[in-house]
Amino acid sequence: MIGSLRNFAKTKLAGVLVFIIIIPFVFWGMGSMFNSGNTNNIAKINKTNVSTQDFIDYLNSSGVSRKTLQERMNQGVIEELLSTLVSTTLLDLEIKDFDIIVSEKTLTRKIKNNKTFLDENGSFQRTEYEKFLLTNNMTAPGFEIALRDREKQKHLFDYIGAGTITPKFLIDKNFKEQNNKLTVKFFPLKTLYKTEAEVTKEEIENFVEENKDQLKKEHIDFSYVLINPKNLVGVDEFNQAFFDKIDLIENEISKNVSFSSIIADLELQTTSVKDFSLTENRKEIEDKIFNAKSDATGLIENNNDYIFYNIENITSKSPDLNNEQSYSEMQKLVFEKNKFDFNRKILEEINDKSFDQAKFDELGNSLIESVTLNSVKDNKKFNINSVRVLYSLPIGSFTLVNDDKNNIYLSKNESLSDEMIDYESPEYKSFVTTQLSNDRKNILQSYDTFLNNKYTVDINQKTLERVKNYFK
DSSP, rough: SSSSSGGGOOOOGEEEEEEEEOOOOOOTTTTSSOSSGGGGGGEEEEEEEEEHHHHHHHHHHHHHHHHHHHHTGGGGGHHHHHHHHHHHHOOOOOHHHHTTOOOOOHHHHOOOGGGGGBOOOOOOHHHHHHHHHHHHTTTTTHHHHHHHHHHHHHHHHIIIIIOOOOOHHHHHHHHHHHOOOOOEEEEEEETTSSSSSGGHHHHHHHHHHHTTTOOOOEEEEEEEEEEEEHHHHHHOOOOOOHHHHHHHHHHHHHTTOOOOHHHHTTTTTOOEEEEEOOSOOOHHHHHHHHHTSSSSEEEEETTEEEEHHHEEEEEOOOOOOTHHHHHHHHHHHHHHHHHHHHHHHHHHHTTTTTTOOHHHHHHHGGGGGGEEEEEETTOOOSHHHHHHHHSSSSTOOEEEEETOOOOOEEEEEEEEOOOOOOSSHHHHHHHHHHHHHHHHHHHHHHHHHHHHOOOOOOEHHHHHHHHHHHOO
């Protein structure tokens, strides 16, 4: 929810979770700026208005300095703060709907049990409480109102999600599914692929013809010169005279003075390059000029030099198979396409259930290996996403997986051991905690969706802009 208020309706709960670390500051004299007409309201939640004065009071209490607001204006700091205020107001409406209260007795107990206000014997000390208020520039009523509001919000979230308990049999089932040992048979597919050298000229020609539009690449003709202090002002070190001349060149470029005229005045020798395009063989200067081709003439910083260039011609061409480099590039593309087609064919057979053990044994031949995975987090052989896929499939399933080096394997889930659960193990206890936390998170996400449907939030953009302009 944090971000642009125009997208506020996407989520209303998330903004409540923002906590801003602040430096105390008071915005003096702002209220009088917003006193007329509809500018009194900066936001509306259903029929509840959030006034500009509410927002100013919130800014005052947040303590974010004016300097911080100015520095982060373009990063949406005003929108973030308004978003948090709207979220808090929305929760206040929910608290009111649920009739949640915090009694004086409960509030007193919370303060007296706060470790900050206890002595070494665990007894509440009024002097420690007052010292805390003075140190943080707070009054007792102000602190107690804030504490009461936090407690109400806590009770609201506890009411929504804290009472949820996942049945033990489901926790055990999920734990076993993720921690039972899975034995997988597999073999690499790279031995079954046609090698790059085996790709024929006819295949390449057909591929280029079928994809000629997509394979077209831009080629450029250009001239350039490397400019440095030595060839521009006759010294080895950068100095003001050098940068003055660089500024002069940039000014002449902006006035559309021709490249040849500027070069003639500088008396520098240019280098010409014809029919250049980006390839796998990196060329630092040429690549930089190619990437800057949207400007016909320009200056580019290049380590301790400036590249002064001029694009003379841009054409779009299909690959020239008579060119050794282009032919090699197309050969690699066809090789990758063949691999993709081979993998896709196997997956299609697996999906339509025509792939069986006989085909697995035939393709794997003597290359079939076996590995036992200890849990869904065991990525010693396959990458973690592949491991999750394997654990999600039933025994006897075939699929394609890969390792962290992107080697592709054809695999089969061979067996799954039914391990006994050690309920006292750190792994199980951690899993239970995570499971309960995830369940509560899911409930709160559902609650967020409910709030999104229950409340309509409208932001008065004109008033928001006036507030922002005040701080610019």
